[in-house]
Amino acid sequence: MKNLFLLSVAICYSQLLIAGDISVLNQNYIIVSDEFSSEVPVGKCLVVGTIQETTFDYMTASREQVPLAGGLVSTLDRKKTATSDTDGKFKLLLDSKDTSLFFFKKSFEEIVIWKYIFKSQHKVTINFLPGINSAMMTVDKPVIYLYSDSELKTEIQFTCKGALTFTYPEYNDKWEITVNQNKITEIKSGKTYPYLFWEAETNELEFEIENQTMNGFLIKTDSVVVFLENSLATLGLNSTEQTDFITFWAPRIISKPYALVQFFIDDLYQEKISEMTITPTPDAIRRVFMMFTPLESEEINLTVLPQKLNSFERKGFTVVEWGGSEISTSNLIP
Amino acid sequence: MKKYFVGFLLLGALNSVHAESIMRNYYTVVSNEFNKDVKVGTCLLSGKVVDMNGNPIQSGTIANLDRSRSCITDAKGNYSMVLSSKDTAIFFYHENYGEIVIWKFEFKSQHQVVINFFSDEISDLPIMVEKPVIYLYSDTETDVEIVLNHDALSFTYPVYNKGWNVQTTSAGGLLDKSTGKEYPYLFWEACLTESRRQGKSNSLNYKSENNLVQGFLIKSDSTVSFLEHSLSKLGLNEKEQTDFITYWAPRMIQKEFAFVQFLVDEEYETSIAGLTVNPKPDSQRRIYMLFTPLEKPFVFLEYETQILPSFSRKGLTLIEWGGSELGNPQLVP
Numbered sequence: 001m002k003n004l005f006l007l008s009v010a011i012c013y014s015q016l017l018i019a020g021d022i023s024v025l026n027q028n029y030i031i032v033s034d035e036f037s038s039e040v041p042v043g044k045c046l047v048v049g050t051i052q053e054t055t056f057d058y059m060t061a062s063r064e065q066v067p068l069a070g071g072l073v074s075t076l077d078r079k080k081t082a083t084s085d086t087d088g089k090f091k092l093l094l095d096s097k098d099t100s101l102f103f104f105k106k107s108f109e110e111i112v113i114w115k116y117i118f119k120s121q122h123k124v125t126i127n128f129l130p131g132i133n134s135a136m137m138t139v140d141k142p143v144i145y146l147y148s149d150s151e152l153k154t155e156i157q158f159t160c161k162g163a164l165t166f167t168y169p170e171y172n173d174k175w176e177i178t179v180n181q182n183k184i185t186e187i188k189s190g191k192t193y194p195y196l197f198w199e200a201e202t203n204e205l206e207f208e209i210e211n212q213t214m215n216g217f218l219i220k221t222d223s224v225v226v227f228l229e230n231s232l233a234t235l236g237l238n239s240t241e242q243t244d245f246i247t248f249w250a251p252r253i254i255s256k257p258y259a260l261v262q263f264f265i266d267d268l269y270q271e272k273i274s275e276m277t278i279t280p281t282p283d284a285i286r287r288v289f290m291m292f293t294p295l296e297s298e299e300i301n302l303t304v305l306p307q308k309l310n311s312f313e314r315k316g317f318t319v320v321e322w323g324g325s326e327i328s329t330s331n332l333i334p
Numbered sequence: 335m336k337k338y339f340v341g342f343l344l345l346g347a348l349n350s351v352h353a354e355s356i357m358r359n360y361y362t363v364v365s366n367e368f369n370k371d372v373k374v375g376t377c378l379l380s381g382k383v384v385d386m387n388g389n390p391i392q393s394g395t396i397a398n399l400d401r402s403r404s405c406i407t408d409a410k411g412n413y414s415m416v417l418s419s420k421d422t423a424i425f426f427y428h429e430n431y432g433e434i435v436i437w438k439f440e441f442k443s444q445h446q447v448v449i450n451f452f453s454d455e456i457s458d459l460p461i462m463v464e465k466p467v468i469y470l471y472s473d474t475e476t477d478v479e480i481v482l483n484h485d486a487l488s489f490t491y492p493v494y495n496k497g498w499n500v501q502t503t504s505a506g507g508l509l510d511k512s513t514g515k516e517y518p519y520l521f522w523e524a525c526l527t528e529s530r531r532q533g534k535s536n537s538l539n540y541k542s543e544n545n546l547v548q549g550f551l552i553k554s555d556s557t558v559s560f561l562e563h564s565l566s567k568l569g570l571n572e573k574e575q576t577d578f579i580t581y582w583a584p585r586m587i588q589k590e591f592a593f594v595q596f597l598v599d600e601e602y603e604t605s606i607a608g609l610t611v612n613p614k615p616d617s618q619r620r621i622y623m624l625f626t627p628l629e630k631p632f633v634f635l636e637y638e639t640q641i642l643p644s645f646s647r648k649g650l651t652l653i654e655w656g657g658s659e660l661g662n663p664q665l666v667p
Contacts, residue, residue, distance in 0.1 A: 194573045195576070243519070243521070244518070
């Protein structure tokens, strides 16, 4: 589906491009002009422009641009900001030292202009053409493994953020199972499963960021396998759990050259993702949730400090859960 | 005017929407009027088919669902046909354009209806050969070399270097000789192109014979039981079934219905990827699932229920499964 999605965007932009004699740096914004203006003070650069959303008229099968009000245009440090008016217009006076600018409006895709030289005494006209950003995120594939040396009757209940979209075996207020070695048997059906599975949709997930600082990892995705193997081994996942994790997530992470990664472990998992009650209480439990955003560039407006990953020791009745979610970049611009 | 706009009402609500959610294929009912010149018990249908840029679409088929009445659009995209007032559904079909189905329309006796279709050209979309995983089992520790005959691998785990060299373990896992680590299965992923033009190389679509396809049209709320049943029949054990179901079922329940076809063994070999295994397994089962989520329980192709071959494990056993979501199940009718 995503492919279709991108295609339709590409089509409407290509039509736009034919329409005007304009220089294009990126598909979702257009530098219309960049000219000397004696009215702009020395050391400053005036940026004006329009924010437009593309709409589609079904009666005439035509696309058109309509102004978007209330869009935020800002430098990355947010020292200079402007908001678009009802005509979609904005005006912002930058320092000629500024090099980046972003557009943000909730539920639209964010647009970042990198490394632009805003020349002193210049007036730059930039039009932003944001697409819509679907806000729902999937809490993907949490799987729960249970291990016990002797047969153990177990009951599991959890409440997750958002709405459950799929569970396997079916979750009806609880899972009632017996655990023996690494096998899970559902009491009701007598069928065995290697793990319990659930999935949910939410719009509440965000990276943990404080003062533009985040404990996490900014990785080059060509090393994602090694990164995940090391991280997951440190966190105490065994080879089957690691393989299940890596084969699920690595193909998605490598879609772009860089990725921002943060793990929610144990208490944070319980608080942010899913509150789980297991009876009897496990002797050892490890829950790992990976938040990540694929990135085109490693330049982000965040300080990323290496997240400390603590180890974990399996003993007795052991429970391991992992899941993850791809977070859109707009969550980086709160 | 108001009564002509039955078809419009829905569209009217969507009249102005974000570009990304553009409905690519749709229709408008331009008029629906009594005409005494139209025979009792029939309804005269005419209109125009254009693409999303307003250009006429020639040689498209307009027909009722059983195709007992059909016509072809002319160079200007115009069509005209006589329907029975008992007809309740029609569709537009063209090999290169998105199909459009009009459901439950009342084609009244002695009426003249004008319906215009707007259809978008279909492009060959890249599709992922998703998550083929290969399990190997043997009662005794056995060294096995596996070579995949596919040149566009996008991800493998563990690393694939002209082949995998592994040793089966008693626990049902695989010891990879190059990393020295144990894995539950081997994983690969690749990219192909979806094309409804048959026989195009490196493309993937439903397999048909004489325009007849074997497959399943399922209600997606029965996806889990359908998969459990089908995969059991095909010989997957509970662990393999769980891996398969937890990967695919969440994707298959996106819409109310789904069309499903399994490519098994030889079809997997010819359509997806050849596999050379040394020594040759005593038993081998490869299952590839093609599916398309559908809004309506309707596909353009003629299909019959697929018969799934059973399988029994013995000695060195190789199991592989993978799948792809296809956008267009439709073949030339």
